[in-house]
Amino acid sequence: MASDIEEPQVVLITGCSTGLGRCIAEEALARGMRVIATARRLSTIEDLRDKGARTFTLDVNDKPEVLQSFAVDSINAFGQVDILINNAGWLLGGAIEENTPEEIQSQFNTNFFSVISITNAFMPHFRSRRTGTIVNISSQGSYLALSGAGIYCASKAALDCLTEAWSNELAPFNIRAVSVILGAFRTSVASSNSKAPTKTIEGYDFAHDFHKRFQERSGHELGDPVKGAKKILDxxxxxxxxxLPVRFALGDDAVYLSKQHLEQRISELDEWKSYGMDTNVEG
Known part of the structure; x- marks a missing residue:
């Protein structure tokens, strides 16, 4: 006779060595969820394994065939994956002109293209089960387009758009997608997961000041990643x-600044709409 007891959901999180990813993994374990934690070095997540998580080495920038093999192994760990949280990422600082083509490509590889590759590796599993939740960790920078982190913000804006497209096209499969517009939380982004440009150009004072202030503020941000992890899992x-909301602002600053940004864009659209209309073919 089949059991009516519903098994705990399986959540897979990328980038669990520090910060929000680690907090999500620990919170999920505390809730009795089945957790698959990943990091580039297994040694950084041994304690999560000791707490009951299945741990895997994962470089999110690996080739698609490697990521597909990883997906198979991950699914076999518990027989399923219910929630995929794409958390791994980093921040490239500096003015856009200062960022080299190699730095820009590297930023988009991790923050955007790897999300496509990893998620697509799990997509056949989600579609066959006609269920699944994709959570992409974005940033309020996707709205704010910060001077001094323009390429980072652009990568997160692309991630938001990707998530919204997934939300629409995957709905018939009962697969959900949400982009978490993250505010400033006390994680390792500013201290160890950010990079200054290899060259500097005189005159970009505001851009340089941003990255300097961003690193100096490390450890003093208002957001508590433990509370943030709880909110995401809730x-x-x-x-x-x-x-689910397609774009979910998380953090007091993210909620306030995202709303302010959207109101400004609506105001701008209304102010200039007469210039943008009356372009249809006559008749």
Missing amino acids: LVTMKTEKP
């Missing part, structure tokens, strides 16, 4: 018929 596990 959102994706809540029992509700409502669809």
